[in-house]
Amino acid sequence: MGINTDLLHGYPVIDSHTGASSIPKYQASTFNSPALGTNRDYMYTRFGNPTIDALQDGLAKIADARFSFVFSSGMAAIANALMLLNAGDQVIFPIEVYGGTGAFATKILPKYGIDVVFTAYDQLANIEQALTPKTKMIYVETPSNPLLKVTDMQPIVTLAKAHDILTVADNTFMTPLYQKPLALGCDIVIESLTKFINGHSDVVAGAVLTNNQAIAEELSLFQKEFGSILGVEDAWLVLRGMKTMGLRMQQSKHNAQRIATFLQAHPKIKQVYFPGLPDHPNHDVHMRQAENGGAVLSFEIADADKARLNTFIDALQLPIFAVSLGGVGSILSHPATMSHACLTAKERAAQGVTDSLLRLSCGIEDTEDLIADLTQALAKI
Numbered sequence: 001m002g003i004n005t006d007l008l009h010g011y012p013v014i015d016s017h018t019g020a021s022s023i024p025k026y027q028a029s030t031f032n033s034p035a036l037g038t039n040r041d042y043m044y045t046r047f048g049n050p051t052i053d054a055l056q057d058g059l060a061k062i063a064d065a066r067f068s069f070v071f072s073s074g075m076a077a078i079a080n081a082l083m084l085l086n087a088g089d090q091v092i093f094p095i096e097v098y099g100g101t102g103a104f105a106t107k108i109l110p111k112y113g114i115d116v117v118f119t120a121y122d123q124l125a126n127i128e129q130a131l132t133p134k135t136k137m138i139y140v141e142t143p144s145n146p147l148l149k150v151t152d153m154q155p156i157v158t159l160a161k162a163h164d165i166l167t168v169a170d171n172t173f174m175t176p177l178y179q180k181p182l183a184l185g186c187d188i189v190i191e192s193l194t195k196f197i198n199g200h201s202d203v204v205a206g207a208v209l210t211n212n213q214a215i216a217e218e219l220s221l222f223q224k225e226f227g228s229i230l231g232v233e234d235a236w237l238v239l240r241g242m243k244t245m246g247l248r249m250q251q252s253k254h255n256a257q258r259i260a261t262f263l264q265a266h267p268k269i270k271q272v273y274f275p276g277l278p279d280h281p282n283h284d285v286h287m288r289q290a291e292n293g294g295a296v297l298s299f300e301i302a303d304a305d306k307a308r309l310n311t312f313i314d315a316l317q318l319p320i321f322a323v324s325l326g327g328v329g330s331i332l333s334h335p336a337t338m339s340h341a342c343l344t345a346k347e348r349a350a351q352g353v354t355d356s357l358l359r360l361s362c363g364i365e366d367t368e369d370l371i372a373d374l375t376q377a378l379a380k381i
């Protein structure tokens, strides 16, 4: 079956109790037990709920995963996955890892006796050099935020397997539709459902996916005992959003490819960062492990001082100016003052996050309208 069919029919989408065409919101914390010592399939929503299960089944289907666990945010999903580490372990992260993950790694993991190392993933040798006998996890995020740097997952997986190390991939930017890290040999995949999977900028949610039974058993325990489960209403909203994800992503990625090409040719644009462009430094690697360039791009305006940037941002009519990505409406962000504001200017400079860098998450608007909007805003500066 094709992905659009799978999104609608590839998992139990009809309510088995009532035949309802949309899995209902089982908005209940507890479930009546029929008699002493007997339980129905469900007992208490923190342990399991039919609406949450339906979402987990749907995510497992589209990610080709055996096991799927949803959480109250992408960060909760990441935190639960990192809690698979034990005291005395070491974990390796890319320098450009998502800020929340970086903060969890530096501020929380060391409290539990877990060593954290950050290195540049552009050379496999950097990761090899960071390995110690204590290394138990290599964490990957590709493409990176906001410069869309691509990490080749295959050699990392090979290295990790040779040393009995888990590979974890945050796949939020590409989504399971366009990149499948489990199929490339990664052990665990993180998805922030807040972004393209829900797709409507109205829910915060996350998921961890794996094919490994032992890992799944531990995650199942964490889901119950850390208790950061996804609420029923939000699970239902993500289920609903997911049904149209194939079509949404198709338009969003089409917009990104067209806009990246348009911006690259524009005289007022200094640089475009988008792995779907043939001259992206790792275009070939990206296209080997993903279906297309995705729907997020970044760009720098030439000679952009604060006033010019403000003029451009003010002039844009369509994208909202906000953090986050993956909504049906386009979202423009300024990483230096938004996602990367907690870094020092020096740290931002080391990563290449300049003050003139803007990130655009392409929504599903008509391509020509987005290009016309960018054209008129660029004309004003």
Ligand SMILES: Cc1ncc(COP(=O)(O)O)c(C=O)c1O
Pocket: 073, 074, 075, 076, 098, 100, 141, 145, 170, 172, 173, 192, 193, 194, 195, 204, 205, 206, 324
């Ligand atoms: C790549 C990536 N991973 C994880 C997260 C965290 O997800 P959430 O905001 O749903 O907690 C984000 C949020 O922006 C992200 O961009």
